Amino acid sequence: MxxxxxxxxxxxxxxxxxxxxxxxxxxxxxxxxxxxxxxxxxxxxxxxxxxxxxxxxxxxxxxxxxxxxxxxxxxxxxxxxxxxxxxxxxxVVRDEQLYAANIRRLMAEMGTKGELPPLNDLIAEHYHDHDPANEQDTLGLDAVRREMEMWRGAFDFAFTVEDQISEGDRVYTRWTWNGTQKADFMGIPSTGKQVTMTGCTTFRCREDGKIVEGWWQYDRLGLMAQLGALDELET
CATH class of the missing domain: 3.30.70.100 (Alpha-Beta Plaits)
Structure with a gap:
């Protein structure tokens, strides 16, 4: 703490x-x-x-x-x-600046080259992730790391944080994601294409700054279109 x-x-x-x-x-x-x-x-x-x-x-x-x-x-x-x-x-029982800084660190770590860091200094063990693209919520640090590894295995990418707004224990972050597809993703063969996606995430943090919950919204349909996944549907 x-x-x-x-x-x-x-x-x-x-x-x-x-x-x-x-x-x-x-x-x-x-x-x-x-x-x-x-x-x-x-x-x-x-x-x-x-x-x-x-x-x-x-x-x-x-x-x-x-x-x-x-x-x-x-x-x-x-x-x-x-x-x-x-x-x-x-x-310290509340530090909104710390919360926002830890979220910026997390988004940078997700796109880091090489092995994914443990992230246990940023994410709580009982983390709860809400992603509308998943049928079920992702529960726990190990599970969310596997989700990150899925994205990292398919793309070389980096987040750019555009805006952050803190209120209480929650931080709203608007971001831009830029990536290059290097392997299969959701059944789409590797294209080598450079793609961009925008979105926002609201994170909830606990007193020590660790992230305990996240709600994601992003333009996944736009990403699939850039990868050519919608071409067959349009013909």
Whole structure:
């Protein structure tokens, strides 16, 4: 679960503290586990600052805290403050930006060259997939990986994310899919054709950012037409 630490401090020597933070980042390069950091200044009090630091997990935050460079910089930071800074530890229970980022990662991973990654860091084991092209919903990580492998076996492809809208635990993603057929697909022999398909998917995520459900809508009829599957029906 993503973890956030909020550091509350008061200082009239912020420029010195800012340089100190730069020194810390430089000294811990390659060892620092924080993924994102934001510092804000109180509009009603120029000496009041709050830093919000994000980590992949509480364990990674503790590993960061135990670095010798962190302890040394903290002592110097305390010396620049009017009072000892306070720390608030927070488990992230909702992060819409994380949800959207994980979905972009998933769509990139689906089209990756070589072996399909495990995806267990992005998709929950009990994932539930709704695809109108399938008679039954696809249930579970292993089953959805097999579905992806079917597409990957027939096409070299990549997704382009056009738009994303997040609300609550759901992310709507509009995408364009470009592929080249390299093997049989749904009974259609390999054509070598370059094809394009548009669609949208609404994903539902849980608190840790893993994707637990997806609803797909896409122009499969248009894809079949590009592959020549409708030619016989028209004659």
């Amino acid at each position: 993503t973890f956030v630490q909020v550091i509350d401090c008061r200082t009239t020597r912020f420029d010195e503290m800012n340089r100190l933070m730069d020194t810390w980042v430089d000294q811990t390069k390659g060892k620092r586990t924080a993924t994102h950091s934001v510092i804000g200044k109180d509009r009603s009090d120029d000496s009041h600052f709050i830093e919000i630091v994000e980590f992949p997990s509480y364990e990674e935050a503790m590993r960061n805290s135990h670095l010798p460079e962190t302890d040394r910089i903290f002592q110097e930071m305390v010396a620049l403050c009017e009072q000892t800074p306070t720390f608030t530890d927070l488990d």
